[in-house]
Amino acid sequence: MIEVATLVDRCRRGDALAWEALVRRCQGRVFGVAFQYMHDAEEARDVAQDVFVRVYERLDGFRGDDSFVAWIVCMTRNACIDRLRKRSARPPASDLPVEAGLDIASTAPGPEEAAAAGDRARLLHRALGQMSDSSREMIVLKNIQGLKLAEIAGLLDLPIGTVKSRSSRARIELASRIRCLDPCFGPPNGRG
Amino acid sequence: MDCRGLVERLDRLLEGRLDGRERRETDEHLSHCPSCRELTRAAGTTWTGAAVEPPQGLTASILDRTSGAPCDPARHLLCAFVDRTLPPVDRELVRLHVMECEGCGSLARVLAVMREELPVLAEMRPDAGFVGDVLAQTSHRGARAAAVLERIREAWQGLLLRPRIAWESAYVGAAVLALVFGLPGSPLAGVPHEALELASLNPVAEIERPAARLTSRISTRASSAWRVTREWIEEASNELVADASRKSSATAQNIFTDLGTFRERLTSEPMKSDAGRPQDGPEPAEGDER
Numbered sequence: 001m002i003e004v005a006t007l008v009d010r011c012r013r014g015d016a017l018a019w020e021a022l023v024r025r026c027q028g029r030v031f032g033v034a035f036q037y038m039h040d041a042e043e044a045r046d047v048a049q050d051v052f053v054r055v056y057e058r059l060d061g062f063r064g065d066d067s068f069v070a071w072i073v074c075m076t077r078n079a080c081i082d083r084l085r086k087r088s089a090r091p092p093a094s095d096l097p098v099e100a101g102l103d104i105a106s107t108a109p110g111p112e113e114a115a116a117a118g119d120r121a122r123l124l125h126r127a128l129g130q131m132s133d134s135s136r137e138m139i140v141l142k143n144i145q146g147l148k149l150a151e152i153a154g155l156l157d158l159p160i161g162t163v164k165s166r167s168s169r170a171r172i173e174l175a176s177r178i179r180c181l182d183p184c185f186g187p188p189n190g191r192g
Numbered sequence: 193m194d195c196r197g198l199v200e201r202l203d204r205l206l207e208g209r210l211d212g213r214e215r216r217e218t219d220e221h222l223s224h225c226p227s228c229r230e231l232t233r234a235a236g237t238t239w240t241g242a243a244v245e246p247p248q249g250l251t252a253s254i255l256d257r258t259s260g261a262p263c264d265p266a267r268h269l270l271c272a273f274v275d276r277t278l279p280p281v282d283r284e285l286v287r288l289h290v291m292e293c294e295g296c297g298s299l300a301r302v303l304a305v306m307r308e309e310l311p312v313l314a315e316m317r318p319d320a321g322f323v324g325d326v327l328a329q330t331s332h333r334g335a336r337a338a339a340v341l342e343r344i345r346e347a348w349q350g351l352l353l354r355p356r357i358a359w360e361s362a363y364v365g366a367a368v369l370a371l372v373f374g375l376p377g378s379p380l381a382g383v384p385h386e387a388l389e390l391a392s393l394n395p396v397a398e399i400e401r402p403a404a405r406l407t408s409r410i411s412t413r414a415s416s417a418w419r420v421t422r423e424w425i426e427e428a429s430n431e432l433v434a435d436a437s438r439k440s441s442a443t444a445q446n447i448f449t450d451l452g453t454f455r456e457r458l459t460s461e462p463m464k465s466d467a468g469r470p471q472d473g474p475e476p477a478e479g480d481e482r
Contacts, residue, residue, distance in 0.1 A: 016327075023326050028315030035316055045318050049326055056330040057340060121313060124306070143310040168271045175302040186301055187308075 004068045012059050023052055029069065029145070030076050036140045037080035039129070047083055051076045070151045073141070077155065123185070127177040135170035142167045193217040198228050206235055251292075262289055266296050274303040 004025065010018035030051050034044035054075060062071055128136050141147045141155070142163075149167070153160045178185050198221055204210050205218060222229050255261055266289045272278045273286040290297045351357065373384050 019330065020323065020327060023323050027322055027326075028317055031318040031322070032314055032316040036313075041318075045322060048318060048322070049329065052326045053329050117312070120309060124309065124313060139310065143306070144313045146311060146314065168268070171271050171303060171306065172267055172299065175299050175306060178302050178306070179298060183298075185305065187305055 008059065008062065008068055011056075019056065026069075026072055027052075030072060033073055033076040033140065033145060034080055036128070036136070036144070037077065037084065043083070047076065047079050051079050054079070067148075067151070069145070070147050073145050073147060074151075074155050077137075077141070120185075123178065123182055127174055127181055130177050131170070131173060134166070135173055138163070138167045138170040139174055143171065193221045195221075195225060195228055198222070198225075199231070202232070202235060205232065263293060263296055266290070266293070267299065270296065270300055270303060274300060274307055 002021065004022070007018045007022045007025065011022055027048065031044055031048045034047040034051070035041065038044045038047060051072070055072060062068065128139060131139070137156075138152075141152050142149070147155075149160050149163050152158075152167075153163045156163065158166075198205075198218060201210065201214060201218065204214075210218060222232065252261075266286055269278060269282060269286050270290075273283060273290070276283075278286065290300050354360075372378060373380050375381060
């Protein structure tokens with residue numbers, strides 16, 4: 001598989017095939033982040049499209065020594081915040097239609113495992129939907145998208161220590177909510 | 193081994209951690225020391241080493257009366273415990289707590305599962321036409337420049353359409369004026385004062401007076417320069433005329449002299465030619481006729 005850095009480098013030189021490959025490689029991640037913020041597949045799609053257009057325009061401004069994934073996640077997050085601001089108010093967390101249009105990029109080997117993984121993903125989404133915006137954002141950036149503490153600190157303009165403690169609190173909160181929703185939640189092969 | 197030695201190894205005796213030699217020494221001492229047998233019995237074991245089970249809930253009641261339940265500090269460390277980033281001692285302490293505390297134990301299990309399953313949510317599939325739509329918006333020529341221009345235009349329009357743009361412009365203008373003219377170190381700091389002074393006088397007269405002075409000065413300079421120039425031209429032309437007349441009279445004199453000489457020669461020349469014509473040139477030689 002071609003590295004993202006190579007694709008980005010070729011995109012900067014105007015390689016249309018590399019750009020298509022980059023879009024295909026990153027579309028799931030961008031759409032996933034957008035969905036976590038917008039909670040609506042259509043809106044997430046619009047945001048993801050805008051993000052890719054913006055990425056295309058600003059590829060020259062991307063510094064090669066940064067993580068491209070972190071860069072594109074930050075850009076997606078900012079685009080979502082902009083759109084939510086234009087809406088003037090965020091929808092209440094309890095009304096989020098988190099199960100609609102959810103198509104997780106699953107790696108489960110068979111159909112049964114894929115269905116079970118889908119159920120678990122929906123449960124996670126429902127628990128995420130019950131969290132506060134700031135806690136959910138921590139989970140999305142740190143535990144779902146895998147950004148480093150320093151990257152999140154730069155993105156949210158917070159000290160690293162604050163990010164660390166908030167992230168830890170958010171994980172505990174999410175775990176508590178999952179336990180309330182499904183007291184039997186555990187490893188996939190350990191459930192009765 | 194004496195009684196003091198037994199007291200020193202009492203903890204390890206209760207926990208069953210004595211090695212073979214220590215165990216033999218302890219047994220031998222306990223067999224003949226009733227006070228140490230009493231001590232070990234009171235400490236919760238017989239000298240044969242069989243531990244007494246503590247009653248249910250003893251630890252919890254002791255903790256309630258002392259430090260309180262350790263769940264809160266344990267939960268602060270629970271994420272690091274699941275991530276395996278705790279130092280060994282802390283990790284062991286949390287592990288012991290999690291084994292005994294049902295609430296923290298189930299939380300730790302959920303956290304461990306979350307650690308594996310949350311990254312799966314990182315990518316979600318948009319619909320099949322997504323890539324095509326993105327490529328259509330980005331791949332045509334000039335899309336980048338057009339999009340940038342459009343973005344600038346939108347941003348500018350958004351800026352201008354805000355209701356408070358007039359106030360903001362006024363604030364910015366006032367701030368610029370204050371910075372340019374109001375600061376003590378500014379090169380234009382004195383300009384407003386001078387302008388006020390000028391306005392308090394008659395500005396037209398103030399402007400006309402130096403202008404009139406300048407005009408008369410220029411006029412005087414110009415007339416004197418013209419006078420000098422005219423005199424110089426007259427002198428030069430007189431000299432030229434005098435020189436030309438001098439030269440022409442000398443030339444005329446020469447011409448007259450030459451003419452006189454020529455007339456004299458003309459008057460004397462025919463007599464000479466009549467008398468000696470054959471002597472004008474040497475006689476041609478005999479061979480020259482060929």
